[in-house]
Amino acid sequence: MSNQLHRRDWLKQSALAALGLTFSARSLGGEDYLPRELGIETGLLNLGSNENPYGLAPGAKQAISELINTANRYAYNVPAIQSFKKELAEEYGVTEEHLLITAGSGEALNLLARHCNKGNLVTANPTFGILPNTAKKIGIEVREVLLDSGKVHDLQAMAKAMDANTAHVYICNPANPSSTMLKPAVLKAFCEEASKKAVVTVDEAYIDFLDAPDNESMISMVKSGNKNIVVVRTFSKIHAMAGLRVGFVIAAPETIKALQANYFGNSNFCVGSLPIHAAMASLKDTAHRESCKQKNAAAREYTHKALQDLGFKPIPSSTNFIFFPLKNYGGDFAKDMLEKNVILRSSVLPDGKWGRVSMGTMEEMQKFIKIMQTVKA
């Protein structure tokens, strides 16, 4: 079969997947790879999954190649990676007992939804789908509170949605798909109150794209002994390791113990030794992270302004993606953009249709804007 035919088949499959695109766990599933073996690496703009387009830190690449000959061993049999948990604990100022390493943070969110398996869950709408969708699957009532008109978490309404049966609150800050953030003091005050009644999971996947002082983590609440605050982090975004699957949870030691027990006793079995070694190297490379952050900010500023010039009103983004209303767009935006070789997300919310585009490199965003010039909305 020719490459051309493979490519069309693949696009068609993706388009079908895109038809179901809301910002749910299902939509964030496996359709987002580029079949490079089919030679279509360059034709497609893959702006659908909030990945980091700048690649692994050089040290992380080197670490993987150096350790490749130990891949026949379980992670705990590879001396070079024994200290990962210790190093991660040092980086975040917690103890190893406060940490659970997971195969991507999606796995942590899934575990947490199953851990809080009673009462109801309060979260936002829209939000990142994995945790609420798992909760729904196991029969938990999910109370979805609309974001406010600026697409920011409506904390007052979320507090109101909580009752005596609320066991869990999930907040993604900065938020996906809306790209907005809550000021640390505001989020902290909410967490303080909410955690008196329920477990509060704060998903900080995009926190590294924020500047100080907005990048203050809720990890400080765990450190000061709040047993109901759980923070979830990932190596997929600023560390550019989405395909390597490393995430982690920081929470009270008893919560970590309970989560660990559901991970057939030892999460070392679940996370690969090469990804762990890459993560260790990446942690040390602050310059690479800073460079990714700066390039992302430049691409984001360009894209925001260019979308405005085209008459869209994008939400000011605190992340590596932009969320924008699609005005009077008539069709299925994600599907139509796929026809133009762009992978992105779109969804229908109570206030209309919205698009979410991840930041690629500046060159990719310039190509994206050229394509957007042909869109009638």
Ligand SMILES: Cc1ncc(COP(=O)(O)O)c(C=O)c1O
């Ligand atoms: C808010 C948020 N949390 C968690 C994840 C999952 O990331 P991973 O499983 O790659 O760590 C994502 C992925 O896009 C996300 O947007």
